[in-house]
Amino acid sequence: MIPLVYDQVNAWGKDDEFFLALLKKSDVKTIADLGCGTGRLTTHFAAANYEVTAIDPNAEAIGVAKGKASSGAVKWIVGDSTDLPANAFDAIIMTANVAQVFLTEESWEAVVADAYRALKPGGHFIFDTRNPLAKVWEEWEKDTTPDLAENPETGEPLEIWTTYDGMADNVFTFYETVKNANTGDIVVREKMELKFRTREAIRDSLEQANFSQVHVYGDWEFEEAEQEAHSFIFHGVK
Numbered sequence: 001m002i003p004l005v006y007d008q009v010n011a012w013g014k015d016d017e018f019f020l021a022l023l024k025k026s027d028v029k030t031i032a033d034l035g036c037g038t039g040r041l042t043t044h045f046a047a048a049n050y051e052v053t054a055i056d057p058n059a060e061a062i063g064v065a066k067g068k069a070s071s072g073a074v075k076w077i078v079g080d081s082t083d084l085p086a087n088a089f090d091a092i093i094m095t096a097n098v099a100q101v102f103l104t105e106e107s108w109e110a111v112v113a114d115a116y117r118a119l120k121p122g123g124h125f126i127f128d129t130r131n132p133l134a135k136v137w138e139e140w141e142k143d144t145t146p147d148l149a150e151n152p153e154t155g156e157p158l159e160i161w162t163t164y165d166g167m168a169d170n171v172f173t174f175y176e177t178v179k180n181a182n183t184g185d186i187v188v189r190e191k192m193e194l195k196f197r198t199r200e201a202i203r204d205s206l207e208q209a210n211f212s213q214v215h216v217y218g219d220w221e222f223e224e225a226e227q228e229a230h231s232f233i234f235h236g237v238k
């Protein structure tokens with residue numbers, strides 16, 4: 001996550017509409033947005049009148065989020081799932097594949113357990129994750145052109161170059177380098193690692209943590225997930 005350019009290269013999409021629609025269907029009031037990043041979706045949750053707590057370990061991202069309209073109504077926390085209070089939320093949501101940042105089984109199981117602890121009885125745990133069987137990284141690796149952005153502080157043009165280190169132990173590693181397009185100077189470079197878990201492994205981890213009524217949608221049309229779906233959207237109930 002590079003807060004400087006994140007919103008410019010992650011435009012609003014069908015996935016974001018899906019999350020808003022699923023929350024509406026779930027009839028919830030209090031939400032924790034875990035891994036909220038720059039608040040891309042968080043501020044829409046607040047604008048929809050949910051009572052929102054938003055958490056992310058990236059202080060720079062939270063700083064960007066706090067500058068947005070509707071941010072004043074949100075409780076922002078620089079932290080992680082261990083900072084979630086117990087029995088406090090009707091829904092905990094992790095959008096844009098936050099679930100894939102937890103690289104070890106221990107860290108993933110800890111987040112699932114923390115979400116369970118922080119939900120009220122009957123509360124909803126909702127998140128998306130990419131399907132390893134769809135091998136989306138093979139498409140990513142073909143893209144050798146930079147994304148373009150603008151430095152919001154200076155107005156200078158930026159290029160975002162991605163290089164790929166490949167897949168090992170179901171973790172895909174790549175690097176993003178943001179350069180000043182005029183001078184070629186590196187503005188920021190970040191290593192990214194994403195864990196790809198199977199639908200069965202995730203379902204098992206939710207059931208182990210006592211979540212019930214686990215439902216898996218495929219992509220963004222409220223359809224049941226097929227084997228070859230690009231993404232899975234999990235919805236479990238405490």
Ligand SMILES: C[S@@+](CC[C@H](N)C(=O)[O-])C[C@H]1O[C@@H](n2cnc3c(N)ncnc32)[C@H](O)[C@@H]1O
Nearest residue numbers: 001035036037040056057058080095096098101
């Ligand atoms: C791809 S971004 C998604 C941001 C946001 N949810 C959205 O929809 O735009 C992944 C986010 O996960 C956050 N993250 C990394 N480690 C985390 C952790 N241990 N707990 C919670 N969030 C974490 C990153 O800082 C980053 O903001």
